[in-house]
Amino acid sequence: MTLRPWLNFAASALAQLLVALLFSRLHLIPLHLDFNPGIVLTPLAGILFGAAGVWSALAASLGADWLLGTLGAVSLFQAAGMTAFAWTAWRLWDAAPEPEASWGRAVFFVTVCVPGALASAAWRALGSELLGLYPYAYIVGVAAVHHMVFCILLGPPLLMAALRFEEPRPAPTSLRRAAAIAGGAVAAALLGVGISRSVYGIGPFEPFVLGLRAGRWVPAAVIPLLLFQLAALAGARGPLWRGRRGA
Secondary structure, eight states: OOSHHHHHHHHHHHHHHHHHHHTTTOEEETTTEEOOGGGGHHHHHHHHHTHHHHHHHHHHHHHHHHHHTOOSHHHHHHHHHHHHHHHHHHHHHTTSOOOSSHHHHHHHHHHHHHHHHHHHHHHHHHHHHHTTSSOHHHHHHHHHHHHHHHHHHHHHHHHHHHGGGOOOOOSOOOHHHHHHHHHHHHHHHHHHHHHIIIIIOOOTTSOOOTTOOOOTHHHHHHHHHHHHHHHHHHTTTOOGGGGGGOO
C-alpha cells in the first residue's frame, strides 16, 4: 500500500471541509442547505482521485456538520448524497475516453456532473422527507440547481488546472454499467418529483407548509432506485475500497 492515496484523501477532504466551513453562514434553506460554491470539489475529487476522492467527500460532509455542531440524522443522508456525487462522477468519467480538446473536457465534466448532482439531491431530499423537514420535491429542485450552477461555472476551469493530479485510470466503466448509474440517479430524482406533483400536488418550486411530507409513495419509489444506483456504482468487480483499479 502506497502513501499517495492517503495523501489524496487528506488533501481532498481538507479542501472540501475548509470551503464548507467558509460558507457555512450562507444558507439557501436555513439550517438545512448551505450556499456552498465548494460543492464543485466533490465531483472533482472523485474524478481525480477515485476511491480516495469518494471517501474524502463522505469525511468532509460529516466533518463539517460535526465541527458546526449540526451533526444529526439528516447529516447521514447529506453525506450519502455527497458520496454518491463523487462516486457517480468518477465512474461516469471513466466510461469514455477522455476528450483531447479543452472544451470537450469541460462539456464532458458538466455532463457527468448531472446524474451525480441529481443523486446527491435525491439523497438529501429523501432524508428531509423521512424526517418531516421539507417536501422531497422542493429539496430536489433547490439542491440540484445549486449543485449544477457551480459545476457549470467553476468546474471547467478547476478541472483544467487540476487534471495533472489525476490518478491513472483503470479499464473503462462499461457502457451498460454507466447507463445503470446515470439512469438510477435520474430516475430517483425525477420519479420522486413526479409522484409528489401528480399525487400530492407538491412541486419543486411551489409554496408548501413547513414539515409537509409528500407521502409514503415517494420513499417507496425513491429508495429502491437509490439502492439500485449504489449497486451499479459498486459493481461486482469494482468495490469502492479497491480504488481506481477495479472499475
